[in-house]
Amino acid sequence: xxxxxxxxxxxxxxxxxxxxxxxxxxxxxxxxxxxxxxxxxxxxxxxxxxxxxxxxxxxxxxxxxxxxxxxxxxxxxxxxxxxxxxxxxxxxxxxxxxxxxxxxxxxxxxxxxxxxxxxxxxxxxxxxxxxxxxxx
Numbered sequence: 460x461x462x463x464x465x466x467x468x469x470x471x472x473x474x475x476x477x478x479x480x481x482x483x484x485x486x487x488x489x490x491x492x493x494x495x496x497x498x499x500x501x502x503x504x505x506x507x508x509x510x511x512x513x514x515x516x517x518x519x520x521x522x523x524x525x526x527x528x529x530x531x532x533x534x535x536x537x538x539x540x541x542x543x544x545x546x547x548x549x550x551x552x553x554x555x556x557x558x559x560x561x562x563x564x565x566x567x568x569x570x571x572x573x574x575x576x577x578x579x580x581x582x583x584x585x586x587x588x589x590x591x592x593x594x595x
Contacts, residue, residue, distance in 0.1 A: 460497070460592070460594065462579060462590070462592065463530070463574070463577055463579070463592060464494075466523070466525060466528060466530050466579065467491065467494045467499075467523075467530075469525040469526055470491075470523040470524065470525035470530065471490055471491045472488055472489070472490055472491070472523070473488070473489055473491060473499075473521050473522065473523040474486050474487070474488055474489075474521070474522045474523075475487060475488075475489050475501075475509075475519050475520075475521050476519060476520045476521075476522075477509060477512040477513060477516065477519055478512065478516055479508070479512055480512075480515065485508070485509070485512060487509060489501045489503075490552075490554065492548045492551075492552050492555075492569070493544075493547070493548050493551070497573060497574045497594050498571050498572065498573050498574065499521075499571065499572045499574065500540065500544070500548055500569060500570070500571050501569070501570055501571070501572075502548065502549075502552075502555060502567060502568065502569050502570075503568060503570065504559070504566040504567060504568065505565070505566045505567075505568050506566055510568065513536055513538075513570065517535040517536045517537070518533065518534065518535050518536075519533055519534070519535075519536055519572065520532075520533040521533060521572065526583070527581065527582045527583035528579060528580065528581050528582070528583065529578075529579070529580040529582070530577060530578070530579055531577065531578045531580070532572070532574055532575075532576065532577040532578070534572055534573065534574075534575055535572075536570045536571060536572050537570060537571055537572075537573075538568060538569070538570045539571075540569040540570065540571055544569075545562075545569050546562060548569060549562045549567075550562075555567065574594050575593070575594055576591065576592060576593050576594060577591075577592045577594075578590070578591050578592070579592065
């Protein structure tokens with residue numbers, strides 16, 4: 460658990476894979492808005508393809524890379540993010556005001572991924588090491 464917290468403290472951008480309505484993979488970068496209590500929070504817009512893809516199939520795979528270490532996890536995302544937490548995320552990430560203009564923008568939506576397990580693949584050691592972590 461501490462290894463994941465440490466990794467996330469250095470890595471803020473993650474590639475997230477979804478599937479489109481033809482079952483083709485779609486990958487795009489997301490900035491991590493918040494990490495708290497084994498949960499990763501992200502933001503997107505209702506008018507983006509990724510929003511529709513997540514509505515149709517909430518399962519994702521997520522990969523991050525930092526300092527020679529790859530982090531991978533996956534699971535079902537949820538759009539059930541409490542309003543006060545959305546406000547906190549908005550206020551602490553200035554990129555959101557630049558993109559969406561205001562907290563009240565109806566297109567802005569938040570989603571979360573609760574971590575159940577993760578993989579850390581460390582390419583800085585020889586030989587490289589792979590560690591699978593199960594969360595409680």
